[in-house]
Amino acid sequence: xxxxxxxxxxxxxxxxxxxxxxxxxxxxxxxxxxxxxxxxxxxxxxxxxxxxxxxxxxxxxxxxxxxxxxxxxxxxxxxxxxxxxxxxxxxxxxxxxxxxxxxxxxxxxxxxxxxxxxxxxxxxxxxxxxxxxxxxxxxxxxxxxxxxxxxxxxxxxxxxxxxxxxxxxxxxxxxxxxxxxxxxxxxxxxxxxxxxxxxxxxxxxxxxxxxxxxxxxxxxxxxxxxxxxxxxxxxxxxxxxxxxxxxxxxxxxxxxxxxxxxxxxxxxxxxxxxxxxxxxxxxxxxxxxxxxxxxxxxxxxxxxxxxxxxxxxxxxx
Amino acid sequence: xxxxxxxxxxxxxxxxxxxxxxxxxxxxxxxxxxxxxxxxxxxxxxxxxxxxxxxxxxxxxxxxxxxxxxxxxxxxxxxxxxxxxxxxxxxxxxxxxxxxxxxxxxxxxxxxxxxxxxxxxxxxxxxxxxxxxxxxxxxxxxxxxxxxxxxxxxxxxxxxxxxxxxxxxxxxxxxxxxxxxxxxxxxxxxxxxxxxxxxxxxxxxxxxxxxxxxxxxxxxxxxxxxxxxxxxxxxxxxxxxxxxxxxxxxxxxxxxxxxxxxxxxxxxxxxxxxxxxxxxxxxxx
Amino acid sequence: xxxxxxxxxxxxxxxxxxxxxxxxxxxxxxxxxxxxxxxxxxxxxxxxxxxxxxxxxxxxxxxxxxxxxxxxxxxxxxxxxxxxxxxxxxxxxxxxxxxxxxxxxxxxxxxxxxxxxxxxxxxxxxxxxxxxxxxxxxxxxxxxxxxxxxxxxxxxxxxxxxxxxxxxxxxxxxxxxxxxxxxxxxxxxxxxxxxxxxxxxxxxxxxxxxxxxxxxxxxxxxxxxxxxxxxxxxxxxxxxxxxxxxxxxxxxxxxxxxxxxxxxxxxxxxxxxxxxxxxxxxxxxxxxxxxxxxxxxxxxxxxxxxxxxxxxxxxxxxx
Numbered sequence: 001x002x003x004x005x006x007x008x009x010x011x012x013x014x015x016x017x018x019x020x021x022x023x024x025x026x027x028x029x030x031x032x033x034x035x036x037x038x039x040x041x042x043x044x045x046x047x048x049x050x051x052x053x054x055x056x057x058x059x060x061x062x063x064x065x066x067x068x069x070x071x072x073x074x075x076x077x078x079x080x081x082x083x084x085x086x087x088x089x090x091x092x093x094x095x096x097x098x099x100x101x102x103x104x105x106x107x108x109x110x111x112x113x114x115x116x117x118x119x120x121x122x123x124x125x126x127x128x129x130x131x132x133x134x135x136x137x138x139x140x141x142x143x144x145x146x147x148x149x150x151x152x153x154x155x156x157x158x159x160x161x162x163x164x165x166x167x168x169x170x171x172x173x174x175x176x177x178x179x180x181x182x183x184x185x186x187x188x189x190x191x192x193x194x195x196x197x198x199x200x201x202x203x204x205x206x207x208x209x210x211x212x213x214x215x216x217x218x219x220x221x222x223x224x225x226x227x228x229x230x231x232x233x234x235x236x237x238x239x240x241x242x243x244x245x246x247x248x249x250x251x252x253x254x255x256x257x258x259x260x261x262x263x264x265x266x267x268x269x270x271x272x273x274x275x276x277x278x279x280x281x282x283x284x285x286x287x288x289x290x291x292x293x294x295x296x297x298x299x300x301x302x303x304x305x306x307x308x309x310x311x312x313x314x315x316x317x
Numbered sequence: 318x319x320x321x322x323x324x325x326x327x328x329x330x331x332x333x334x335x336x337x338x339x340x341x342x343x344x345x346x347x348x349x350x351x352x353x354x355x356x357x358x359x360x361x362x363x364x365x366x367x368x369x370x371x372x373x374x375x376x377x378x379x380x381x382x383x384x385x386x387x388x389x390x391x392x393x394x395x396x397x398x399x400x401x402x403x404x405x406x407x408x409x410x411x412x413x414x415x416x417x418x419x420x421x422x423x424x425x426x427x428x429x430x431x432x433x434x435x436x437x438x439x440x441x442x443x444x445x446x447x448x449x450x451x452x453x454x455x456x457x458x459x460x461x462x463x464x465x466x467x468x469x470x471x472x473x474x475x476x477x478x479x480x481x482x483x484x485x486x487x488x489x490x491x492x493x494x495x496x497x498x499x500x501x502x503x504x505x506x507x508x509x510x511x512x513x514x515x516x517x518x519x520x521x522x523x524x525x526x527x528x529x530x531x532x533x534x535x536x537x538x539x540x541x542x543x544x545x546x547x548x549x550x551x552x553x554x555x556x557x558x559x560x561x562x563x564x565x566x567x568x569x570x571x572x573x574x575x576x577x578x579x580x581x582x583x584x585x586x587x588x589x590x591x592x593x594x595x596x597x598x599x600x601x602x
Numbered sequence: 603x604x605x606x607x608x609x610x611x612x613x614x615x616x617x618x619x620x621x622x623x624x625x626x627x628x629x630x631x632x633x634x635x636x637x638x639x640x641x642x643x644x645x646x647x648x649x650x651x652x653x654x655x656x657x658x659x660x661x662x663x664x665x666x667x668x669x670x671x672x673x674x675x676x677x678x679x680x681x682x683x684x685x686x687x688x689x690x691x692x693x694x695x696x697x698x699x700x701x702x703x704x705x706x707x708x709x710x711x712x713x714x715x716x717x718x719x720x721x722x723x724x725x726x727x728x729x730x731x732x733x734x735x736x737x738x739x740x741x742x743x744x745x746x747x748x749x750x751x752x753x754x755x756x757x758x759x760x761x762x763x764x765x766x767x768x769x770x771x772x773x774x775x776x777x778x779x780x781x782x783x784x785x786x787x788x789x790x791x792x793x794x795x796x797x798x799x800x801x802x803x804x805x806x807x808x809x810x811x812x813x814x815x816x817x818x819x820x821x822x823x824x825x826x827x828x829x830x831x832x833x834x835x836x837x838x839x840x841x842x843x844x845x846x847x848x849x850x851x852x853x854x855x856x857x858x859x860x861x862x863x864x865x866x867x868x869x870x871x872x873x874x875x876x877x878x879x880x881x882x883x884x885x886x887x888x889x890x891x892x893x894x895x896x897x898x899x900x901x902x903x904x905x906x907x908x909x910x911x912x913x914x915x916x917x918x919x920x921x
Binding site: 321330332444446450530533537539550553557560561565572576579580584587 | 734763878
């Protein structure tokens with residue numbers, strides 16, 4: 001396992017109380033595989049990613065848990081040690097790459113900076129590697145001297161990917177890498193990521209709310225709801241046979257080209273829960289068609305239905 | 318009642334509430350001072366006295382100026398001049414600025430470009446110098462000073478109102494809102510009007526602060542409100558000659574009053590602004 | 603824009619109730635004398651001709667002659683303007699030196715004690731009347747402690763060289779360091795007073811900009827790359843936060859000029875402010891007009907220069 005998360009809890013302190021964005025999640029990522037973290041907006045996915053790299057804003061605190069990066073618990077590390085780990089072992093591609101690039105610096109400077117921070121190489125060598133990286137993401141070297149505002153959205157996203165690979169990390173976290181792009185560019189970027197993942201034998205955590213992306217790219221899925229992981233397992237099994245009511249609801253609310261056109265799209269009624277004061281017991285119970293009495297009172301524990309396929313639902317306990 | 322107040326406190330940062338509170342306190346004090354001047358002032362501010370240039374003692378808590386007038390009384394009465402000019406000038410700025418801004422925003426086109434460029438030119442001009450010019454030409458009477466200060470502050474209100482009217486126009490033209498029919502006007506009123514009002518109120522208090530400062534400055538230079546009318550800046554002009562030889566009390570009282578009142582109005586405006594912002598999206602300023 | 607300004611100035615100056623001649627020479631003069639003077643001063647020509655003369659004058663550098671001294675307005679201004687400019691630049695420099703660091707620190711320690719202190723101080727600095735603070739500093743630092751001179755532009759016993767009329771530049775050009783240091787010491791208090799006023803504005807805007815920048819994704823990216831916090835702030839955040847300040851440079855300059863008028867009065871500096879005020883009391887209209895024109899011109903020039911510099915610095919802006 002290149003990444004193992006155990007019992008992670010991250011809360012935000014706000015004027016209105018503590019927002020329990022990530023409330024006890026656990027998952028693992030084998031080397032060279034892609035894990036998809038999927039859920040509605042504001043369910044805690046991005047917070048989880050930021051927690052892994054310990055890049056939370058001042059209001060955010062990791063309350064509990066362990067995060068083992070290649071066997072090392074990063075939550076126990078000092079900030080100075082973290083800085084060496086960041087980007088070298090694990091890097092991140094942010095949502096809307098438009099803003100991930102500093103507008104006053106040239107592209108090449110920003111990528112070279114990523115290299116030079118972690119390795120003692122000469123500037124010209126870093127520049128050479130940057131050129132190769134740019135080519136690997138399918139762009140021409142000429143854009144290196146440009147400024148970010150001169151590039152299109154898709155190009156910027158490629159730059160961000162190139163930058164994320166600059167220090168040859170083992171793990172890449174991709175937070176909604178294609179949400180802001182149009183469909184065609186989206187497909188290109190996804191293919192690019194997939195190819196690179198295969199070539200470099202990278203481990204990827206892909207965060208998205210778009211199931212179609214997950215299906216294309218990921219070997220395993222972890223479904224998040226209200227700060228908790230409700231179901232986890234291999235993509236194929238979960239897609240064919242989802243066990244958690246939330247997963248089922250999500251899958252059936254997705255339009256599919258292969259479905260009969262007479263199939264109605266369903267949706268999950270209700271609104272996303274308040275993370276300051278989440279529902280008691282199972283957090284999904286207000287919106288769950290199968291809710292029982294015990295769901296309101298007790299929080300469901302994870303049950304492994306098949307090997308490596310835990311589900312947190314009272315239906316199976 | 319206390320429940321609502323508690324909710325109010327919970328919604329906002331302590332610093333904001335404190336700022337607003339202190340600001341309002343000062344503003345109210347000054348207004349009371351101005352209104353109640355004849356009652357609370359120990360002496361007649363214009364009365365020349367025999368005890369000239371005396372430092373603070375029991376008879377004159379803040380001392381007397383070079384012609385024997387009581388500094389405390391003059392300082393209290395001085396608030397009237399400052400506030401009166403401030404209010405009149407703000408009135409002028411807002412009325413003309415808003416009228417012009419809304420008209421121009423509504424009509425648009427070349428009229429918009431023409432007037433906006435003139436207003437921009439005015440805005441770039443040091444307001445101080447402009448007010449100075451007008452007072453020079455028309456003479457240092459209260460009304461003229463108020464007018465001068467008022468006119469020099471027009472650009473700010475003009476801009477705000479114009480941008481509001483423009484945004485209203487824009488929203489009225491958005492197809493989706495049109496599809497909702499008459500309700501679009503209602504929505505606009507619900508969202509834009511509160512924002513407009515809050516912006517203007519905040520601008521107003523900052524404007525009052527600014528005008529108090531400007532009027533005092535003009536007074537200090539000798540082209541403001543003329544003696545014997547008590548005005549903080551003008552009083553400081555006469556205090557200036559004796560300041561460096563140790564006659565501090567003539568200048569310090571009016572000086573501190575200017576400082577406090579400007580600070581008070583600024584705090585009030587700042588606090589108000591923060592309050593509106595922290596309402597979170599409802600009135601976002 | 604300049605044209606509009608100039609026209610505005612012309613119009614305001616001509617809307618004079620009351621006769622400048624009578625104001626200067628009193629009421630007891632003959633009609634003939636008045637007519638004569640008017641002719642001499644060109645006040646008898648029809649309005650549009652006066653306007654043409656005026657505009658012509660501005661562009662050719664002829665701003666008329668002072669009613670009082672009968673010397674060219676331009677000459678008066680050439681002595682007074684450099685003083686004001688030196689003061690303004692010194693004030694601006696100090697404001698930036700004080701304001702930006704305060705604003706940045708305030709942003710970094712948001713909502714903690716330093717932030718509150720700085721913000722309160724800023725507001726206080728902005729609310730304090732320039733002439734009051736000036737007098738206090740004059741008294742405390744000048745008279746009591748004798749650290750700085752309290753008035754004038756230079757020590758009368760030293761005669762500064764006169765090339766560009768900028769004492770600081772002239773003294774440097776002639777290698778006269780005594781005079782140079784002396785002129786700086788005379789500038790310090792007035793510039794400090796001005797700075798206390800403007801730095802409040804600058805620190806407030808720096809703070810707002812810095813906060814906005816710190817929220818941007820590229821700052822998060824910089825941290826994610828493993829850069830030290832100091833580098834993140836000084837290299838990535840700082841440049842982006844400072845750039846927007848240029849947009850208010852023009853406004854600051856305008857405010858500084860206004861403040862300079864007052865400060866010159868307090869510190870008895872022979873600048874444009876003093877020139878203007880004296881002219882006001884003497885009803886010396888050409889000087890008043892000339893001063894105002896020069897003020898307006900300088901604001902426009904500075905704003906344009908700043909715009910150009912900004913275009914240089916921000917890669918997003920094209921000429």
